[in-house]
Amino acid sequence: MNSLIIEGSPKTPNINFDGDEGSFLISGRSIPENSLDFYKPIIEWLDTYISEPKEATIVNIRLEYFNTSSSKCLLDVFKKLEVIFKRGQKVGINWYYEADDEDMLEAGEDYQSIIKIPFTMIEEE
Amino acid sequence: MNFDLNQWYSEKIDEDAIFDYMGRIEDVDVTDILQSIEQILKDRNESPKLFKKIFNVLVELVQNLHHHGEVPFDFDVSYEKFGVLILRDEGTQYRICAGNFIKIDGLRLIRDRIDQINTLSSTETQSLYRIILENEQFSEKGGGGLGMVDIARKSGNNMEYQFFEYDPNFLFLAIDVII
Numbered sequence: 001m002n003s004l005i006i007e008g009s010p011k012t013p014n015i016n017f018d019g020d021e022g023s024f025l026i027s028g029r030s031i032p033e034n035s036l037d038f039y040k041p042i043i044e045w046l047d048t049y050i051s052e053p054k055e056a057t058i059v060n061i062r063l064e065y066f067n068t069s070s071s072k073c074l075l076d077v078f079k080k081l082e083v084i085f086k087r088g089q090k091v092g093i094n095w096y097y098e099a100d101d102e103d104m105l106e107a108g109e110d111y112q113s114i115i116k117i118p119f120t121m122i123e124e125e
Numbered sequence: 126m127n128f129d130l131n132q133w134y135s136e137k138i139d140e141d142a143i144f145d146y147m148g149r150i151e152d153v154d155v156t157d158i159l160q161s162i163e164q165i166l167k168d169r170n171e172s173p174k175l176f177k178k179i180f181n182v183l184v185e186l187v188q189n190l191h192h193h194g195e196v197p198f199d200f201d202v203s204y205e206k207f208g209v210l211i212l213r214d215e216g217t218q219y220r221i222c223a224g225n226f227i228k229i230d231g232l233r234l235i236r237d238r239i240d241q242i243n244t245l246s247s248t249e250t251q252s253l254y255r256i257i258l259e260n261e262q263f264s265e266k267g268g269g270g271l272g273m274v275d276i277a278r279k280s281g282n283n284m285e286y287q288f289f290e291y292d293p294n295f296l297f298l299a300i301d302v303i304i
Contacts, residue, residue, distance in 0.1 A: 033155060068271040069188065069263065075259070103178065103279055106251070110254065
Protein backbone atom coordinates (compact mmCIF):
# COMPACT_ATOMS: atom_id res chain seq x y z
CA MET A 1 0.00 0.00 0.00
CA ASN A 2 1.14 3.56 -0.66
CA SER A 3 2.48 5.70 2.10
CA LEU A 4 0.93 8.97 3.17
CA ILE A 5 3.46 11.72 3.70
CA ILE A 6 2.52 15.31 4.49
CA GLU A 7 5.26 17.77 5.36
CA GLY A 8 4.70 19.81 8.49
CA SER A 9 4.22 23.57 8.71
CA PRO A 10 4.20 26.01 11.65
CA LYS A 11 0.57 25.06 12.24
CA THR A 12 0.24 21.53 10.90
CA PRO A 13 2.05 18.31 11.84
CA ASN A 14 4.34 16.04 9.87
CA ILE A 15 2.45 12.97 8.75
CA ASN A 16 4.39 9.86 7.79
CA PHE A 17 2.14 6.82 7.47
CA ASP A 18 4.06 3.87 6.02
CA GLY A 19 1.38 1.52 4.75
CA ASP A 20 3.85 -1.28 3.93
CA GLU A 21 5.40 -1.29 7.40
CA GLY A 22 2.25 -0.44 9.35
CA SER A 23 4.25 2.32 11.02
CA PHE A 24 2.58 5.69 11.48
CA LEU A 25 4.01 8.95 12.79
CA ILE A 26 2.32 12.26 13.64
CA SER A 27 4.79 14.85 14.91
CA GLY A 28 5.23 18.58 15.42
CA ARG A 29 2.36 21.00 15.92
CA SER A 30 -1.27 20.58 15.10
CA ILE A 31 -2.88 23.98 15.56
CA PRO A 32 -4.69 24.81 12.30
CA GLU A 33 -7.82 26.99 12.43
CA ASN A 34 -9.77 24.33 10.61
CA SER A 35 -8.46 20.89 11.49
CA LEU A 36 -11.26 19.09 9.66
CA ASP A 37 -9.76 20.19 6.32
CA PHE A 38 -6.26 19.05 7.28
CA TYR A 39 -7.27 15.64 8.66
CA LYS A 40 -9.79 14.74 5.95
CA PRO A 41 -7.23 13.12 3.58
CA ILE A 42 -5.66 11.30 6.54
CA ILE A 43 -8.98 9.78 7.56
CA GLU A 44 -9.66 8.82 3.93
CA TRP A 45 -6.22 7.16 3.65
CA LEU A 46 -6.95 5.23 6.85
CA ASP A 47 -10.26 4.03 5.43
CA THR A 48 -8.27 2.30 2.69
CA TYR A 49 -5.60 1.01 5.09
CA ILE A 50 -8.04 -0.63 7.50
CA SER A 51 -9.63 -2.59 4.66
CA GLU A 52 -6.30 -4.43 4.31
CA PRO A 53 -4.12 -3.66 7.32
CA LYS A 54 -0.72 -5.06 8.27
CA GLU A 55 -0.63 -7.70 11.00
CA ALA A 56 0.79 -5.12 13.36
CA THR A 57 0.26 -1.37 13.26
CA ILE A 58 2.24 0.96 15.47
CA VAL A 59 1.35 4.63 15.84
CA ASN A 60 3.85 7.16 17.19
CA ILE A 61 2.45 10.48 18.38
CA ARG A 62 5.16 13.06 19.03
CA LEU A 63 3.22 16.30 19.22
CA GLU A 64 4.55 19.49 20.70
CA TYR A 65 1.18 21.25 20.73
CA PHE A 66 -2.29 20.50 19.47
CA ASN A 67 -5.41 22.63 19.66
CA THR A 68 -8.86 21.47 20.65
CA SER A 69 -9.92 21.60 17.01
CA SER A 70 -7.28 18.91 16.29
CA SER A 71 -8.16 16.86 19.36
CA LYS A 72 -11.35 15.48 17.82
CA CYS A 73 -9.53 14.69 14.58
CA LEU A 74 -6.88 12.74 16.49
CA LEU A 75 -9.68 10.83 18.18
CA ASP A 76 -11.10 10.04 14.74
CA VAL A 77 -7.68 8.69 13.68
CA PHE A 78 -7.55 6.45 16.75
CA LYS A 79 -11.15 5.30 16.23
CA LYS A 80 -10.30 4.17 12.69
CA LEU A 81 -7.45 2.09 14.07
CA GLU A 82 -9.63 0.79 16.89
CA VAL A 83 -11.75 -0.92 14.23
CA ILE A 84 -8.87 -3.20 13.20
CA PHE A 85 -7.81 -3.67 16.85
CA LYS A 86 -11.30 -4.96 17.65
CA ARG A 87 -10.97 -7.35 14.71
CA GLY A 88 -7.98 -8.91 16.46
CA GLN A 89 -5.13 -7.16 14.64
CA LYS A 90 -2.21 -5.93 16.70
CA VAL A 91 -2.28 -2.15 17.16
CA GLY A 92 -0.32 0.00 19.60
CA ILE A 93 -0.03 3.73 20.22
CA ASN A 94 3.18 5.27 21.56
CA TRP A 95 2.39 8.65 23.10
CA TYR A 96 5.55 10.73 23.54
CA TYR A 97 5.71 13.70 25.90
CA GLU A 98 8.51 15.88 27.13
CA ALA A 99 9.61 15.51 30.75
CA ASP A 100 7.54 17.82 32.97
CA ASP A 101 4.93 18.41 30.23
CA GLU A 102 2.07 17.13 32.36
CA ASP A 103 -0.51 18.63 30.02
CA MET A 104 0.68 16.47 27.12
CA LEU A 105 0.77 13.38 29.35
CA GLU A 106 -2.80 14.10 30.50
CA ALA A 107 -3.87 14.59 26.88
CA GLY A 108 -2.60 11.09 26.12
CA GLU A 109 -4.44 9.75 29.13
CA ASP A 110 -7.65 11.36 27.84
CA TYR A 111 -7.40 9.26 24.68
CA GLN A 112 -6.34 6.20 26.65
CA SER A 113 -9.58 6.50 28.66
CA ILE A 114 -11.71 6.58 25.48
CA ILE A 115 -9.88 4.25 23.07
CA LYS A 116 -9.37 0.53 23.67
CA ILE A 117 -6.03 0.31 21.81
CA PRO A 118 -3.09 -0.12 24.25
CA PHE A 119 -1.20 3.13 24.84
CA THR A 120 2.43 3.38 25.92
CA MET A 121 3.32 6.69 27.52
CA ILE A 122 6.93 7.56 26.78
CA GLU A 123 8.65 10.41 28.59
CA GLU A 124 11.47 12.11 26.72
CA GLU A 125 14.17 14.41 28.07
CA MET B 126 -22.92 55.71 27.91
CA ASN B 127 -21.74 53.38 25.21
CA PHE B 128 -18.59 51.37 25.55
CA ASP B 129 -15.49 53.10 24.19
CA LEU B 130 -13.24 50.40 22.78
CA ASN B 131 -10.23 52.65 22.21
CA GLN B 132 -10.35 53.97 25.75
CA TRP B 133 -10.72 50.46 27.19
CA TYR B 134 -7.79 49.27 25.06
CA SER B 135 -5.50 52.18 25.97
CA GLU B 136 -6.14 51.60 29.67
CA LYS B 137 -5.06 47.98 29.29
CA ILE B 138 -1.79 48.90 27.61
CA ASP B 139 0.35 49.87 30.55
CA GLU B 140 3.93 48.94 31.42
CA ASP B 141 2.91 45.32 32.21
CA ALA B 142 1.68 44.70 28.65
CA ILE B 143 4.35 42.80 26.71
CA PHE B 144 2.19 42.23 23.61
CA ASP B 145 -0.95 43.88 22.34
CA TYR B 146 -3.00 43.59 19.18
CA MET B 147 -6.29 45.03 18.04
CA GLY B 148 -7.67 44.44 14.56
CA ARG B 149 -8.39 41.87 11.89
CA ILE B 150 -8.20 38.18 12.93
CA GLU B 151 -7.99 36.25 9.69
CA ASP B 152 -5.85 33.10 9.31
CA VAL B 153 -2.70 35.05 8.52
CA ASP B 154 -3.20 37.31 11.56
CA VAL B 155 -3.62 34.29 13.86
CA THR B 156 -0.29 32.97 12.58
CA ASP B 157 1.43 36.35 13.00
CA ILE B 158 0.10 36.86 16.53
CA LEU B 159 1.19 33.39 17.66
CA GLN B 160 4.65 33.77 16.09
CA SER B 161 5.13 37.20 17.68
CA ILE B 162 4.21 36.02 21.16
CA GLU B 163 6.29 32.86 20.78
CA GLN B 164 9.31 35.03 19.98
CA ILE B 165 8.63 37.36 22.91
CA LEU B 166 8.47 34.44 25.34
CA LYS B 167 11.62 32.88 23.85
CA ASP B 168 13.47 36.18 24.19
CA ARG B 169 12.43 36.31 27.85
CA ASN B 170 13.80 32.77 28.41
CA GLU B 171 10.53 31.70 29.96
CA SER B 172 10.58 28.15 31.40
CA PRO B 173 9.48 25.50 28.87
CA LYS B 174 6.64 24.38 31.14
CA LEU B 175 5.14 27.87 31.53
CA PHE B 176 5.89 28.68 27.89
CA LYS B 177 3.82 25.69 26.76
CA LYS B 178 0.91 26.53 29.05
CA ILE B 179 0.80 30.12 27.84
CA PHE B 180 1.10 29.08 24.21
CA ASN B 181 -1.63 26.45 24.50
CA VAL B 182 -4.06 28.91 26.09
CA LEU B 183 -3.14 31.57 23.53
CA VAL B 184 -3.85 29.25 20.62
CA GLU B 185 -7.35 28.57 21.93
CA LEU B 186 -8.09 32.23 22.71
CA VAL B 187 -6.82 33.57 19.37
CA GLN B 188 -8.63 30.89 17.39
CA ASN B 189 -11.74 31.65 19.41
CA LEU B 190 -11.44 35.27 18.23
CA HIS B 191 -10.98 34.03 14.67
CA HIS B 192 -14.11 31.88 14.78
CA HIS B 193 -16.39 34.14 16.82
CA GLY B 194 -15.04 37.70 16.64
CA GLU B 195 -17.84 39.72 15.05
CA VAL B 196 -17.43 43.13 13.40
CA PRO B 197 -20.07 45.68 14.51
CA PHE B 198 -22.12 47.32 11.75
CA ASP B 199 -20.58 50.77 12.28
CA PHE B 200 -16.99 49.57 11.75
CA ASP B 201 -15.81 50.86 8.38
CA VAL B 202 -13.63 47.86 7.53
CA SER B 203 -13.57 45.25 4.77
CA TYR B 204 -12.81 42.22 6.97
CA GLU B 205 -15.19 40.04 8.96
CA LYS B 206 -13.20 38.96 12.01
CA PHE B 207 -12.15 41.39 14.69
CA GLY B 208 -10.50 40.89 18.04
CA VAL B 209 -8.19 42.19 20.71
CA LEU B 210 -5.39 40.31 22.43
CA ILE B 211 -3.12 41.55 25.20
CA LEU B 212 -0.45 39.58 27.07
CA ARG B 213 0.63 41.06 30.38
CA ASP B 214 3.47 40.09 32.67
CA GLU B 215 2.20 41.01 36.12
CA GLY B 216 5.29 39.82 37.96
CA THR B 217 4.01 36.68 39.67
CA GLN B 218 1.63 35.75 36.88
CA TYR B 219 0.85 36.22 33.21
CA ARG B 220 -2.54 37.56 32.21
CA ILE B 221 -3.95 37.06 28.74
CA CYS B 222 -6.85 39.29 27.83
CA ALA B 223 -8.91 38.43 24.77
CA GLY B 224 -11.74 40.65 23.59
CA ASN B 225 -14.29 40.42 20.80
CA PHE B 226 -17.73 41.61 19.82
CA ILE B 227 -20.64 39.20 20.01
CA LYS B 228 -24.25 39.55 19.00
CA ILE B 229 -26.44 40.31 21.99
CA ASP B 230 -28.43 37.09 21.63
CA GLY B 231 -25.22 35.09 22.19
CA LEU B 232 -24.72 36.52 25.68
CA ARG B 233 -26.52 33.90 27.72
CA LEU B 234 -24.85 30.93 26.03
CA ILE B 235 -21.34 32.26 26.60
CA ARG B 236 -21.97 33.55 30.10
CA ASP B 237 -23.57 30.30 31.23
CA ARG B 238 -20.74 28.27 29.72
CA ILE B 239 -18.00 30.26 31.47
CA ASP B 240 -19.92 30.33 34.77
CA GLN B 241 -20.41 26.55 34.57
CA ILE B 242 -16.73 25.89 33.88
CA ASN B 243 -15.65 28.26 36.67
CA THR B 244 -17.57 26.20 39.25
CA LEU B 245 -15.76 22.97 38.37
CA SER B 246 -12.88 21.38 40.26
CA SER B 247 -9.84 20.27 38.25
CA THR B 248 -11.11 16.67 38.26
CA GLU B 249 -14.54 17.79 37.07
CA THR B 250 -12.94 19.91 34.35
CA GLN B 251 -11.01 16.87 33.15
CA SER B 252 -14.20 14.77 33.13
CA LEU B 253 -16.12 17.42 31.19
CA TYR B 254 -13.28 17.67 28.66
CA ARG B 255 -13.40 13.91 28.07
CA ILE B 256 -17.19 13.87 27.77
CA ILE B 257 -17.18 16.66 25.15
CA LEU B 258 -14.23 15.11 23.28
CA GLU B 259 -15.96 11.75 23.06
CA ASN B 260 -19.52 12.85 22.43
CA GLU B 261 -19.87 16.29 20.88
CA GLN B 262 -19.84 16.88 17.15
CA PHE B 263 -17.22 19.42 16.13
CA SER B 264 -17.77 21.92 13.35
CA GLU B 265 -15.54 24.17 11.27
CA LYS B 266 -16.26 26.93 13.77
CA GLY B 267 -15.29 25.12 16.89
CA GLY B 268 -15.16 22.17 19.16
CA GLY B 269 -18.46 22.09 21.00
CA GLY B 270 -17.12 24.31 23.76
CA LEU B 271 -13.98 22.23 24.26
CA GLY B 272 -11.74 25.29 23.85
CA MET B 273 -13.07 27.01 26.96
CA VAL B 274 -12.77 23.82 29.00
CA ASP B 275 -9.21 23.35 27.76
CA ILE B 276 -8.30 26.92 28.73
CA ALA B 277 -9.62 26.37 32.25
CA ARG B 278 -7.83 23.05 32.50
CA LYS B 279 -4.45 24.28 31.27
CA SER B 280 -4.48 27.55 33.21
CA GLY B 281 -5.82 25.97 36.40
CA ASN B 282 -7.63 29.23 37.12
CA ASN B 283 -11.11 30.62 36.71
CA MET B 284 -11.74 32.77 33.68
CA GLU B 285 -12.65 36.37 34.48
CA TYR B 286 -15.01 38.05 32.07
CA GLN B 287 -16.84 41.30 31.46
CA PHE B 288 -19.55 42.26 28.98
CA PHE B 289 -19.90 45.85 27.78
CA GLU B 290 -22.88 47.22 25.87
CA TYR B 291 -21.65 48.60 22.56
CA ASP B 292 -24.82 49.26 20.58
CA PRO B 293 -28.32 47.72 20.27
CA ASN B 294 -26.88 44.75 18.38
CA PHE B 295 -23.48 44.03 19.86
CA LEU B 296 -21.73 43.49 23.18
CA PHE B 297 -18.00 43.53 23.75
CA LEU B 298 -16.81 40.46 25.65
CA ALA B 299 -13.45 40.59 27.45
CA ILE B 300 -12.05 37.38 28.91
CA ASP B 301 -9.00 37.33 31.18
CA VAL B 302 -7.03 34.14 31.77
CA ILE B 303 -4.32 34.06 34.41
CA ILE B 304 -1.43 31.64 34.14
